[in-house]
Amino acid sequence: MHSGTRFSVSQLESASPEAYLRVLIVEDDDADAELIERMLANGDGARHHGVARVATLRAALDRLQGDAVDVMLLDLGLPDAIGLSGLQCVVEARPTLPVLVVTGSGERETGLRAVALGAQDYLAKDQLTTVTLAKSLRYAVERARAANVEMQLLEQTLHGSIKILTTVLSLVSPTSFGRAERLKEYVSAAARELRMPQRWMVEVAAMVSQLGWIEGAPDESGPIPGAKRSAPERRRLSDSMPAIAAELFRNIPHLEGVRQILTLQTARKMSRSIDPEVAYDSHVQIGAELLFIAAEFDALEEELGSRALALRHFRELSARFEPRAFEAFLDTQMRAIEGSTNIELRVAELLPDMVLTADVLTTDGRLVVAHGNRVTSTMLVRLRYFAQRGQIAEPVRVERLRETASLIGAPAS
Secondary structure: OOEOOOOOHHHHHHOOOOOOEEEEEEOOOHHHHHHHHHHHHHOOOHHHEEEEEEOOHHHHHHHHHOOOOOEEEEEOOOOOOOOOHHHHHHHHHOOOOOEEEEEOOOOHHHHHHHHHOOOOEEEEHHHOOHHHHHHHHHHHHHHHHHHHHHHHHHHHHHHHHHHHHHHHHHHHOHHHHHHHHHHHHHHHHHHHHOOOOOHHHHHHHHHHOOOOHHHHOOOOOOOOOOOOOOHHHHHHHHHHHHHHHHHHOOOOOOOHHHHHHHHHHHHHHOOOOOOOOOOOOHHHHHHHHHHHHHHHHHHHHHHHOOHHHHHHHHHHHHHHOOHHHHHHHHHHHHHHHHOEEEEEEOHHHOOOOOEEOOOEEEOOOOEEEOOOOEOOHHHHHHHHHHHHOOOEOOOEEEEEEOOOOOOOOOOOO
């Protein structure tokens, strides 16, 4: 019996990565686990399998954080999981992991529901053979690999499309585009901290959350008499943008998760109740909370004029937010401030990936690029064009990384 053992390093090193499968058996019944292990050990592909076994869902989730696992055999009758709840936890923790659910006899409907929830296939214990088990493992891994490649292509296509939309926003409303860029940076860092599955959804939601400004309100990029809105009006318009974006994305395939994040964020902001008939995935709920936190922080930073000062005040608002998401946001923002410093450069000295910490204005006060934007090669071409004609107010404030710094006792930047 291999209960609690780890994958053999010598086995892993002696097999080719393409052929070798690291199998994790999640089964609390010793007899059933030993039977599956014997099948894997005696089959034609035995030398291509590394096998480990755990007896609880918690141990399985812990193993996914450490050892590499290529495929999982998951029993649904675990002591710390009821029905399909264990499968749901595994899928949320590792969406791309191929999972084969092991069911009892007469549980065909349960197996079909498991496939609908993300399992690659289901196997009845009383019908398991050495041959069918080995084939099922291989097929599950290959199907998952094909699906993951397709998903990566889809995500790249979506990101490309979103980039075009946000480029239009940057031309129509530089202020709104800058806000979208900041929100994306905020939620992306916190989502990585939380090891959030399908992180791209909340990143896309942040980027498109301000698209409503294209049709919902003209830009305020220039000193036009009477055009400036009051701070409350700007805040009200900004708060309404996610709802407009959610409506824009209502009928776009594969972006339902993005739309749900925007819808939940709006409900959170407006203190509206959500439809009890709609079941939101946990990554959608945490994504909406992160976007809500990021938007509230960005508004506070704009009001106070300093990210460091806003962070100090933001700590006092912890009761308003979900604790785990709030702590992840605070931790990533603290590290970002500690690891950077503000400097002033001329446009000719700017480099890609520097982050603007103040609006870039023309000499007559018109907005060219809003603070929060990350400098890109395309942006540099535009800024240098203006600068060569003496139309940019220089120097420009940017943020750069530094090796050592401390927020404690440092002046607010």
